[in-house]
Amino acid sequence: DGGITQSPKYLFRKEGQNVTLSCEQNLNHDAMYWYRQDPGQGLRLIYYSQIVNDFQKGDIAEGYSVSREKKESFPLTVTSAQKNPTAFYLCASSMTGGFIAEAFFGQGTRLTVV
Amino acid sequence: AQTVTQSQPEMSVQEAETVTLSCTYDTSESNYYLFWYKQPPSRQMILVIRQEAYKQQNATENRFSVNFQKAAKSFSLKISDSQLGDTAMYFCAFMKRLDDKIIFGKGTRLHILP
Secondary structure (H helix, E strand, C coil): CCEEEEEEEEEEEECCCCCCEEEEECCCCCEEEEEEEEECCEEEEEEEEECCEEEEEEECCCEEEEEECECCEECCCEEECCCCEEEEEEEEEEECCEEEEEEECCCEEEECCC | CEEECCCCCCEEEEECCEEEEECEEECCCCCCEEEEEEEECCCCCCEEEEEECCCCCCCECCEEEEEECCCCCCCEEEEEECCCCHCEEEEEEEECCCCCCCCEEECEEEEEEC
16 A cells, blocks of 8 residues: 555653654655644744755754655654654645645654753 | 734544534635645544635535635534544644745644533
8 A cells, every 4th residue: 555654653862862753755756845743833844845856954954964866765853953852743744746636644752851 | 925823722522523624824825725624633644624715515525524715715623423432633734836835824723622
């Protein structure tokens, strides 16, 4: 079945550690996204990528980094510079090229700083 | 920069009633897409309905329909004959054509009461 897989579902990080959230898709989509969801804040865009080896900052990119070495994969690293990383993280993908294309979402990763 | 505003943080309606969720957006673009997404308690994001800005006809999907007012930059979602399974967070989203960046509002939490 085609879809987006995020792992792990739950992740615990100690203060000062970097952690990487995985996102893989087999939908052959060019565009991929990372969003952060906090209560009352909706979905805020962290980074997005329209093509391999290229990505753009979203509205809250500080303290995060991404890579896009393969079309299928768009991992997100939460660095120690992110002061308040506890949140629910959603990865998504969509077609590009100007087509009205819905974003397909993974099931999310809940990150907690301990 | 584009913004999406959902003015109703939370709403409750009785089962079988009709409910309308509001969304306004701000953009200088003329060619764009609008979406409504549903996030049930499982937190899996699901596309409800989408609208292309160049189409004057309002989109409909079974019990879900939109009222798209381009000049007013308004995109409300109407749910008819509401069901208990409609209980969820609903997010309005905007995408500029050929940009692929998807911006979400803060969401409306909808409770359908038995």
